[in-house]
Amino acid sequence: MEILLALALLVVLAWFVTGPLRRPAGEEEGGAELEDPHIADLEARKEAKYREIRDAELDHAQGKLSDSDWRRQDAELRQEAIAILEELDEAEGEGPRR
Numbered sequence: 391m392e393i394l395l396a397l398a399l400l401v402v403l404a405w406f407v408t409g410p411l412r413r414p415a416g417e418e419e420g421g422a423e424l425e426d427p428h429i430a431d432l433e434a435r436k437e438a439k440y441r442e443i444r445d446a447e448l449d450h451a452q453g454k455l456s457d458s459d460w461r462r463q464d465a466e467l468r469q470e471a472i473a474i475l476e477e478l479d480e481a482e483g484e485g486p487r488r
Contacts, residue, residue: 426481428481429481429482432477432478432481433478435474436471436474436475436478439467439470439471439474440471442467443464443467443468443471446460446463446464447460450464
């Protein structure tokens with residue numbers, strides 16, 4: 391009885407693990423469209439820039455950055471974020487943001 395249970399468990403596990411190999415080649419996971427790599431790169435850069443802005447705000451709140459250093463850094467980071475957003479809009483065909 392224990393051998394039969396172990397064998398059944400092994401078959402279920404093998405079925406689960408080999409699931410991605412049984413899918414047709416053209417089928418996508420979740421049915422989503424393929425994402426443009428350039429847009430995906432811009433989205434990743436945007437999120438990274440937002441994270442830098444939050445980190446700078448946290449450093450300022452913790453006293454690691456002086457007011458003048460934080461203002462300078464914040465202005466630079468936000469300017470870079472705006473440039474990324476404009477590039478992302480152009481890549482998506484919406485034209486520049488203004």
